[in-house]
Amino acid sequence: MTAASAGTPSQSALGGPTPAVDPTRGRIEVRGLTKRFGRFTAVDHLDLDVVPGRITGFLGPNGAGKTTTLRMLLGLIRPTAGTATIEGRRYHDIPNPLTVVGSALEATNFHPGRSGRNHLRVLADAAGIDRRRVDEMLELVGIPAAASKRAGGYSMGMRQRLGLAGALLGDPRVIILDEPANGLDPDGIRWLRGFLRHLASEGRTLLISSHLLSEVEQTVDDVVIIANGKRVAQGTVDELRGDPTAFVRTSDPDRLASTLAGRGLSVARRDGGLRVTTNDLAMVGDLAHAADIAIHELRSEKTHLEELYFTLTDQDQYRNRNLGDAEGTGPGGPVDRELGQLPPPTGRPVERPQPPDPDGASGETGRDGTTVGDSAPTRTARQENGS
Amino acid sequence: MSKAIKAEFRKFFTTRLWWGMLIAIVVAGAALAALFALLFTSDTVMRGDGMGVPTSDADLARTAFTSGIGVGYLLTLAIGVMTVGAEYRHKTITATFLAEPKRSVVMGAKTILLLVVGAMYGAASLLASVATGAAILSSRGHEPFADPEIWRTLALSLLVLGLWALIGLGVGILIPNQVAALLIAVGVAWIVEPIVGAVLPLSEIGGSIARYLPSQATNATLDIQTVGFGGPVTDQLPWWGGALVLTGYAVVMALIGTLRTVRSDIS
Numbered sequence: 123m124t125a126a127s128a129g130t131p132s133q134s135a136l137g138g139p140t141p142a143v144d145p146t147r148g149r150i151e152v153r154g155l156t157k158r159f160g161r162f163t164a165v166d167h168l169d170l171d172v173v174p175g176r177i178t179g180f181l182g183p184n185g186a187g188k189t190t191t192l193r194m195l196l197g198l199i200r201p202t203a204g205t206a207t208i209e210g211r212r213y214h215d216i217p218n219p220l221t222v223v224g225s226a227l228e229a230t231n232f233h234p235g236r237s238g239r240n241h242l243r244v245l246a247d248a249a250g251i252d253r254r255r256v257d258e259m260l261e262l263v264g265i266p267a268a269a270s271k272r273a274g275g276y277s278m279g280m281r282q283r284l285g286l287a288g289a290l291l292g293d294p295r296v297i298i299l300d301e302p303a304n305g306l307d308p309d310g311i312r313w314l315r316g317f318l319r320h321l322a323s324e325g326r327t328l329l330i331s332s333h334l335l336s337e338v339e340q341t342v343d344d345v346v347i348i349a350n351g352k353r354v355a356q357g358t359v360d361e362l363r364g365d366p367t368a369f370v371r372t373s374d375p376d377r378l379a380s381t382l383a384g385r386g387l388s389v390a391r392r393d394g395g396l397r398v399t400t401n402d403l404a405m406v407g408d409l410a411h412a413a414d415i416a417i418h419e420l421r422s423e424k425t426h427l428e429e430l431y432f433t434l435t436d437q438d439q440y441r442n443r444n445l446g447d448a449e450g451t452g453p454g455g456p457v458d459r460e461l462g463q464l465p466p467p468t469g470r471p472v473e474r475p476q477p478p479d480p481d482g483a484s485g486e487t488g489r490d491g492t493t494v495g496d497s498a499p500t501r502t503a504r505q506e507n508g509s
Numbered sequence: 510m511s512k513a514i515k516a517e518f519r520k521f522f523t524t525r526l527w528w529g530m531l532i533a534i535v536v537a538g539a540a541l542a543a544l545f546a547l548l549f550t551s552d553t554v555m556r557g558d559g560m561g562v563p564t565s566d567a568d569l570a571r572t573a574f575t576s577g578i579g580v581g582y583l584l585t586l587a588i589g590v591m592t593v594g595a596e597y598r599h600k601t602i603t604a605t606f607l608a609e610p611k612r613s614v615v616m617g618a619k620t621i622l623l624l625v626v627g628a629m630y631g632a633a634s635l636l637a638s639v640a641t642g643a644a645i646l647s648s649r650g651h652e653p654f655a656d657p658e659i660w661r662t663l664a665l666s667l668l669v670l671g672l673w674a675l676i677g678l679g680v681g682i683l684i685p686n687q688v689a690a691l692l693i694a695v696g697v698a699w700i701v702e703p704i705v706g707a708v709l710p711l712s713e714i715g716g717s718i719a720r721y722l723p724s725q726a727t728n729a730t731l732d733i734q735t736v737g738f739g740g741p742v743t744d745q746l747p748w749w750g751g752a753l754v755l756t757g758y759a760v761v762m763a764l765i766g767t768l769r770t771v772r773s774d775i776s
């Protein structure tokens with residue numbers, strides 16, 4: 123399921139004149155990466171691959187270990203075990219790293235008394251980058267007017283843009299952004315999406331973290347999801363999304379099933395209704411109407427990806443894990459047990475599983491309080507951007 | 510290394526800290542020089558023959574010219590603390606280490622910055638105090654440059670301020686909270702350490718230890734007579750001994766800071 127093979131664009135975009143391209147060029151490789159803070163395991167034997175020309179979303183609930191992972195990748199935090207390399211080298215070993223790897227971590231990392239332009243000039247000095255590039259970048263991210271103002275007065279959105287300008291200063295092949303959409307308004311997110319897409323189309327490697335699936339789902343090509351420091355899914359967005367399905371409840375399921383099947387749709391029975399592999403609710407309704415079958419309920423179901431992510435973020439045990447007792451967080455904790463039950467990344471989406479043992483280790487509430495499929499509102503958004 | 514140094518200098522001169530400190534140091538230099546020049550040339554003090562009161566022209570000049578250094582080194586100490594403290598406080602240390610992952614190079618660049626900045630502030634402070642002091646002394650009939658050794662004292666003042674900034678660098682790293690680091694560093698250097706230095710000479714062993722304290726090493730470097738509770742300290746280090754001791758403090762603090770920084774996680 124290597125995402126790379128699907129649509130890696132021509133490598134020549136940034137390749138320059140060298141015809142024999144280094145196979146590690148633009149690649150990020152993380153193997154068995156582990157970080158323990160005292161007895162607390164923030165990142166747990168993580169494997170991760172990021173390839174050029176694509177945007178990889180690094181998803182996980184707050185506290186999942188995303189920032190810690192990125193900081194290890196950037197040589198800011200020393201791993202307890204494992205390796206994290208960019209183009210086959212540790213960050214420390216990359217000569218003049220800003221010209222190879224551009225990154226923006228939390229958007230608060232500015233001296234409030236220093237102007238945005240001077241912040242970038244400091245970076246340009248440190249990496250030996252031409253000063254003219256500073257103003258070009260400010261222009262590019264759309265904050266030239268604020269450039270000479272003190273960064274302490276910047277809005278969150280402006281800070282994000284300044285961080286982005288800093289990441290791009292050295293014209294890097296690999297770009298790593300931690301929660302870049304945080305604090306952006308919808309317009310800003312749209313702008314960011316187009317911007318990142320453009321960078322990827324130039325053949326650059328993009329690794330983007332977020333704790334909100336909805337923020338990045340339409341931006342990224344590949345997804346890596348982590349929870350409690352462990353990887354729980356990796357694949358292309360399309361793979362993880364699975365096929366779009368509609369759920370329909372009717373007075374006459376047998377006849378509707380055969381009607382729909384007759385139109386080449388794949389139909390399965392469930393909970394006294396049918397699930398149809400399509401995102402076209404109107405067609406299902408029309409077919410039923412034409413066959414004179416009464417519809418009691420008709421809605422889109424969550425995609426597999428949404429459901430997977432919902433499972434991770436909606437339950438207490440996956441959030442604030444450092445607030446509770448540490449018992450459930452070790453290897454063999456609820457993650458393994460719970461996520462072991464999750465549906466496979468491709469194929470027919472299924473209901474969110476019930477915990478296998480009701481007397482689960484952590485004993486936290488709310489684990490089985492909701493049934494995703496039934497309580498979720500009809501997903502009109504899916505229809506709009508589907509197909 | 511030169512890129513890292515350039516970046517450090519730009520960092521230093523792109524916030525308001527540098528000129529705020531410059532004003533403080535110049536004002537302190539001028540005001541204290543004026544105060545001491547006027548005080549020690551006034552009739553009451555001259556007649557009083559008190560202990561430690563300078564009488565010769567050379568001593569008068571030295572006292573007036575170096576009077577701002579005591580405040581000056583507290584300020585460069587604070588600058589040293591803030592050079593690294595602000596980076597941790599505002600998390601700009603992340604960007605710094607992303608641009609130059611070899612942390613010892615960054616620390617080396619900061620060391621050079623602080624030595625240069627210390628000398629720069631020293632020059633500004635001396636300019637103010639020598640100008641003010643010389644004007645007052647000569648107007649009262651004293652020769653400000655009677656002793657050529659005053660030039661050695663002035664030159665070493667530049668070094669002293671840089672060395673205190675390096676001590677601050679170490680403190681700023683060892684005490685991660687910038688405000689706490691500032692209060693502790695300045696509080697100890699300004700109040701605690703001089704008191705300890707004044708009390709120690711009351712015993713014999715204490716006296717031989719006291720001259721190795723940073724403030725007394727500083728005085729020795731500048732040929733300033735240290736006065737303790739037991740009167741003027743007699744066995745001060747020679748000027749070069751004081752300079753060596755103070756350099757030792759600076760090297761140890763900067764090295765401890767560097768080792769700490771190289772090992773620590775930046776999160």
Ligand SMILES: Nc1ncnc2c1ncn2[C@@H]1O[C@H](COP(=O)(O)OP(=O)(O)O)[C@@H](O)[C@H]1O
Nearest residue numbers: 159164183184185186187188189190191444776
């Ligand atoms: N320096 C640290 N010391 C102790 N715990 C830490 C430290 N840094 C992060 N953590 C903990 O590690 C976990 C992962 O944090 P983080 O990587 O920031 O998660 P994310 O970025 O996915 O929200 C959190 O529970 C956090 O509290």
Ligand SMILES: [Mg+2]
Nearest residue numbers: 188189190300
């Ligand atoms: Mg984070």
